[in-house]
Structures are given as structure tokens and as C-alpha cells.
Amino acid sequence: MTTSQLTLEHRPFSFVPAVLVGVIPLAILIFLLVGYSDVPHHVHTIAQHFYIVSIASLLAGVVSLIVGVAGIRLRNLQVVLLALAFISLGIIFAMHGIATPGYIYGNTQISGVAAVLSLLFPCFWLALSSLDPHLPIMRWLAPRATLLLWTWTAGVLAFDALLLSMPNVADALQVFTFPVFPFVALLTLSFAGVAAWRFLQSYRYTRITLHFALFAAAIWLMISMLTIWLSPTWSLAWWEYHVLFLLAIGGVLVGLYQLYGRKASLAVIIGGHWNPDPVARLESAISPHIRELLELTEKHDPYTGGHNYRVALYALELGKAMSLSPEKLRILAQAGVVHDIGKLEIPYAILNKPGKLDPDERQIIEQHPVAGWMYCSRFGFMPEELEVIRHHHEKWDGTGYPDHLAGANIPLLARITAIADVYDALTSKRSYREPWDHFRARDFLLEGAGTHFDPECLNIWASITEKGPIELPPELER
Numbered sequence: 154m155t156t157s158q159l160t161l162e163h164r165p166f167s168f169v170p171a172v173l174v175g176v177i178p179l180a181i182l183i184f185l186l187v188g189y190s191d192v193p194h195h196v197h198t199i200a201q202h203f204y205i206v207s208i209a210s211l212l213a214g215v216v217s218l219i220v221g222v223a224g225i226r227l228r229n230l231q232v233v234l235l236a237l238a239f240i241s242l243g244i245i246f247a248m249h250g251i252a253t254p255g256y257i258y259g260n261t262q263i264s265g266v267a268a269v270l271s272l273l274f275p276c277f278w279l280a281l282s283s284l285d286p287h288l289p290i291m292r293w294l295a296p297r298a299t300l301l302l303w304t305w306t307a308g309v310l311a312f313d314a315l316l317l318s319m320p321n322v323a324d325a326l327q328v329f330t331f332p333v334f335p336f337v338a339l340l341t342l343s344f345a346g347v348a349a350w351r352f353l354q355s356y357r358y359t360r361i362t363l364h365f366a367l368f369a370a371a372i373w374l375m376i377s378m379l380t381i382w383l384s385p386t387w388s389l390a391w392w393e394y395h396v397l398f399l400l401a402i403g404g405v406l407v408g409l410y411q412l413y414g415r416k417a418s419l420a421v422i423i424g425g426h427w428n429p430d431p432v433a434r435l436e437s438a439i440s441p442h443i444r445e446l447l448e449l450t451e452k453h454d455p456y457t458g459g460h461n462y463r464v465a466l467y468a469l470e471l472g473k474a475m476s477l478s479p480e481k482l483r484i485l486a487q488a489g490v491v492h493d494i495g496k497l498e499i500p501y502a503i504l505n506k507p508g509k510l511d512p513d514e515r516q517i518i519e520q521h522p523v524a525g526w527m528y529c530s531r532f533g534f535m536p537e538e539l540e541v542i543r544h545h546h547e548k549w550d551g552t553g554y555p556d557h558l559a560g561a562n563i564p565l566l567a568r569i570t571a572i573a574d575v576y577d578a579l580t581s582k583r584s585y586r587e588p589w590d591h592f593r594a595r596d597f598l599l600e601g602a603g604t605h606f607d608p609e610c611l612n613i614w615a616s617i618t619e620k621g622p623i624e625l626p627p628e629l630e631r
């Protein structure tokens with residue numbers, strides 16, 4: 154692993170690229186609409202239209218094949234829904250190309266109808282794929298995902314065949330009349346808006362290219378809809394939307410390629426920030442390089458490895474209950490899994506000593522936050538991640554270590570991690586004592602309000618652990 158790889162994944166989040174994704178094409182659209190909407194400037198190249206649309210459709214086909222196969226193999230509804238978005242896009246946009254006015258067909262409505270539907274359907278499926286899998290509609294769809302995939306694919310293929318063989322049907326659909334068109338356009342914009350918002354939150358949390366690509370695709374499909382609404386056919390602005398289509402699909406392909414080789418599967422990652430399963434949510438925030446560090450810790454001391462993972466999971470749940478931003482949650486997840494990495498430098502015999510530690514041994518153990526902080530500084534971790542590693546043993550009353558910080562001077566994410574850390578230590582079996590049960594450990598933590606722990610954080614933690622422990626995957630059960 155190189156420092157530059159890590160630095161890249163730990164760059165602070167910036168809204169600038171997300172804003173540019175929308176602003177640049179919108180600015181170009183306005184420029185083209187204002188400056189080049191008069192007829193003499195029109196670019197009317199039938200063959201070019203046929204080819205660019207065919208390329209876009211083929212690429213969409215490749216995306217749907219990759220995602221569709223993954224969806225069926227992983228038995229994951231969200232992935233299948235994503236495939237449906239690209240299946241709709243590819244098959245209907247292909248019809249848009251085939252029916253290019255004046256190429257194979259004469260002046261029919263087919264191309265126009267296809268243009269509108271190749272936006273409406275993908276945006277619908279994109280929005281649906283970004284929803285919470287625990288919603289009733291999603292739970293109803295889940296066992297029917299494969300059936301849905303085949304039925305919908307057959308349906309849009311049949312729809313293509315129908316329109317291409319009977320062009321009159323396209324005329325009869327009256328897509329460009331009032332109020333059909335504004336209704337369809339607003340529906341498309343709403344679906345795409347939901348998808349864009351949800352995928353952007355996921356990107357802030359996972360920082361994987363695919364989430365950004367899906368966000369960008371949703372934004373570009375919105376701008377395409379606006380373009381169809383506002384620009385005359387064959388005008389330069391109208392051409393822009395074809396280019397946006399190509400970019401949207403190409404971007405998702407790049408995102409899929411980048412995901413290839415990552416250990417967590419598409420099914421785990423796709424839900425991102427919105428993943429209702431705590432373990433999947435944690436997994437989707439951990440970059441491959443952090444995972445390597447985690448595995449290193451596990452080899453040194455199996456207890457510490459599992460402990461790190463559980464602490465990250467608990468801290469993430471508490472952070473979520475405190476409505477922290479996706480960026481903060483990502484920091485909790487990533488710093489949580491390596492918070493004790495400094496223990497790599499502590500002899501195994503001291504770490505797992507049965508019975509009480511003598512003062513010298515205690516002093517050695519207490520060096521681990523600073524050791525971990527130094528270790529991770531070299532790898533270009535972000536300041537907030539480093540703070541969690543350094544300060545997770547500070548106490549609210551200032552009696553902790555290594556810097557004896559007190560109260561709000563202790564970074565918030567370190568205060569959260571401290572609660573998760575102590576709870577997990579108490580409920581784990583150690584070399585020197587048996588594990589405590591959930592409620593005994595919970596009562597012990599609550600007694601530390603205002604002395605050991607931040608009372609506000611602890612209050613929220615108390616409410617999410619009132620009925621029982623936070624769920625753990627079987628391999629992490631102690």
C-alpha cells in the first residue's frame with residue numbers, strides 16, 4: 154500500500170465536483186439555447202445521431218448486463234433495480250436511434266416518444282434502487298426481483314417492437330401534448346431528484362466512484378429532460394443531451410470498473426449511507442486500504458481485530474442516532490476499525506496478561522493511542538480520523554490519556570468512540586475476566602455520565618441500547 158493511495162481516499166469531502174456536475178451542463182444548455190436556438194445554426198446530421206445514440210445504447214446494454222448478472226447472482230433487489238434502469242435506458246434509447254427521423258424511418262413520433270420514455274423509466278428505477286430495502290414496497294418486490302427483471306426486459310423489448318412496426322401507435326400516445334408532457338417531465342425530474350439526493354449522500358459516506366457516477370447520471374438525466382422540454386429538435390442544445398446520455402452511462406461503467414477488485418460486494422455497497430443493515434453500512438464505508446490495516450491488527454491479536462470492528466459498528470450506530478453527516482459517519486467507521494492500531498507495537502504478553510497490570514505495563518499500554526496516531530499520520534489520514542485514534546481514551550473530567558483533555562475539548566467523534574470502546578471491552582471476554590451482559594455493562598456506562606463520558610452522547614446511546622444490545626453479525630459474536 155502506498156501513502157498516495159491512502160491520501161486519495163482520505164481527502165476531505167468537497168461539494169465542488171457535485172455542484173459542477175450540475176452547473177456546467179446547465180450553463181452550456183442556457184448558452185446554447187440563448188445563442189444558438191435559431192434555425193440556421195442547426196446541426197442536422199442524421200447519421201451522426203444514429204451512431205451516437207447506438208453507442209450510448211450499447212454502453213447501457215453493457216452496464217445492464219454487468220449489473221443484471223450481479224443482481225441475480227447476489228439476489229439483491231437494489232442491484233436488480235439499478236439494472237432495470239439501464240435496461241430501460243438501453244432498449245428504449247436504441248429505439249430512439251433506430252427511428253432517427255429520415256434515417257431508416259420517415260418523420261414519425263417514435264424517436265420523440267422514445268426520448269421521453271428513455272428518461273422517465275430509468276429515472277423511476279434509479280429512484281427505486283436508491284430507496285430503503287425495508288420499505289413495504291421493497292420487501293414485496295425482493296422475492297420477485299428476478300421475475301421483475303425478465304418481465305420488464307421482455308416488456309420494453311415488446312414495446313420497441315410494437316412502435317417500430319406500427320409507428321401510428323407512437324403518434325397516438327400524444328407524448329408532446331399538454332398536459333401529458335409537463336406531467337411526464339415533472340415526474341421524471343422528481344424521480345431523478347430523489348435518486349440524485351440519495352446517491353450523493355451515499356457518495357459522501359462511501360466515497361466510491363459508483364455512487365458519484367449514479368448521482369451524476371441522475372443529474373444529467375434531469376438536464377436531458379429539461380433539454381427535451383426547452384430545445385428544438387436538431388438544435389445544438391438538443392445535441393448536448395445526447396452527449397450527457399453518453400457521459401452518464403460511461404460514468405457508471407467507470408464506477409463499476411473501479412468497484413471491481415474491492416472486497417465488499419456490490420450488494421453490500423449499493424445501499425451506502427442508507428443501508429439499513431448496520432454491518433453492511435459499516436462495510437460500505439471502509440476503504441480497501443483500511444481493511445488491510447484491520448487485517449494486520451487481527452493477525453497480531455485476534456481479540457483486538459474483532460474489538461476494533463465492533464467498536465466501529467457501535468460508534469457508527471451512535472453517530473447515526475445523533476444525526477451526524479455522512480462524512481462524520483465515514484470518519485467514525487474508518488477511524489473506529491483502526492482506533493487501537495497502536496496496540497500493534499505493544500507486546501502480546503502485556504496485551505493479554507491474565508490478572509492486573511503493574512504500573513510499568515500500564516504505562517506501556519497507555520502509549521497505544523499516540524503510537525496509533527503516529528502510525529496513521531504517516532499514511533495521510535485526515536485530522537478528524539487521527540483525533541479519534543489519539544483521544545479515544547480521554548475522559549470527560551480530564552482524567553483520561555494521553556493529553557488529559559476535558560469536556561468539549563475532546564473531539565466529538567472521540568467521545569462517541571470512547572462509549573463504544575468501553576462498552577465493547579466490558580461485554581467481551583478478556584484474559585483476566587468473563588464478559589459482562591449487556592444491561593450490566595450499560596448500567597456501568599451510565600454511572601460514568603459527566604465523569605468518564607460526555608453526558609449528551611451517553612443519553613442518546615442509552616436510548617438506542619435500552620431494549621438490548623446493537624445487533625452483531627454472527628462472526629463477531631463473542
Ligand SMILES: [Fe+2]
Binds near residue numbers: 521545546
Ligand atoms: Fe484503545
